[in-house]
Amino acid sequence: MRVAVGMSGGVDSSVTALLMKEKGHEVIGVTLRFHTIEACEVEGTHNVCCSPKDVQDAARVSQKLGIPHLTFDWERIFKERVIDYFVEEYSRGRTPNPCAVCNREVKTGYFARYLRAVADIDRLATGHYARIEEDPSFGRVIKRGTDRKRDQSYFLALVRREDLDLLEFPLGNMTKEEVRELARSYGLEVADKRDSQEVCFLMGKSPGEYLEKIVGLREGEIRHVSGKTLGRHSGIYNFTIGQRRGLGISYSKPLYVVDIDASTNTVFVGEEEYLYNDKLYVRELNLHVPMERWEDVSAQIRYRHSPVRVESVKRTSDGYEVKFREEVRGITPGQVVAFYSGDILLGGGIIEAYKE
Structure with a gap:
């Protein structure tokens, strides 16, 4: 199988490439370059991925693994589909999740389709801490990563159902320390490289600082x-x-x-009491599993939010009403709501409102 590995220059994507090669696949390292300026360091913390330095690290790892490496300059695509969206959402008084949108519109779902069309690539493998498996009831689905502290399935809730057939997540059953140990055992120089901690294009700034420069x-x-x-x-x-x-x-x-x-x-x-609501509204739902087959559903309204049991999801004239079995704190328009049944990611959508 011909597998492209999305390589950001970090340890996760590097080990992903290693694992794909160990499985005997024909592996090509591919890196998307979103920025033409160097990554910044804020108080010693690496804050940006996909910078020129990261592209160099990805190329060096590819060379060590003996696989070809290609770089795609997608700065314009990234700006149009992610940064412009980010600015527009904040200007509307909303709090967007650019990483989830990027996974759908740029670096995961869309990139997998692009590689299939232009290079006849069978699968795109990424370093997400999530599992993608064949379920006997639902077919190919995304599941939570085994390491719950690292689970990134929430950020994949907007990825289109048809793109799941093009994706692989080899790290889904591993912990971060296991990934680093494997990288060390193979002598990969990125084994102890710091993780990116911020939204990549903010360059260490807060959203407010970044947006003030743009909109004043x-x-x-x-x-x-x-x-x-x-x-x-x-x-x-x-x-x-x-x-x-x-x-x-x-x-x-x-x-x-x-x-x-x-x-x-x-x-x-x-006062804090005003933060609690038992409903939210979404305009569109991205379904990995048909809604008529949903059972024992819970929802996650932020990345670090504990799942809350869902009482009902009803069609409305302009979207869907999601009702919880208890009041939820801090429902935020612009954020992603991801739906689960156990470990299975059922789908998700962007929160439109928390009141009628």
């Missing part, structure tokens, strides 16, 4: 849910639902961001 200061009011004005802000892009710190206001009780109205450029704050 956009001052507006901070209001309590009762209607009282408590202060002013320099841009709604500095806030997200559930945020408590950095509000720049004083009040007799702890306050949290509970809503953002882009139409009036207003940030609404309130």
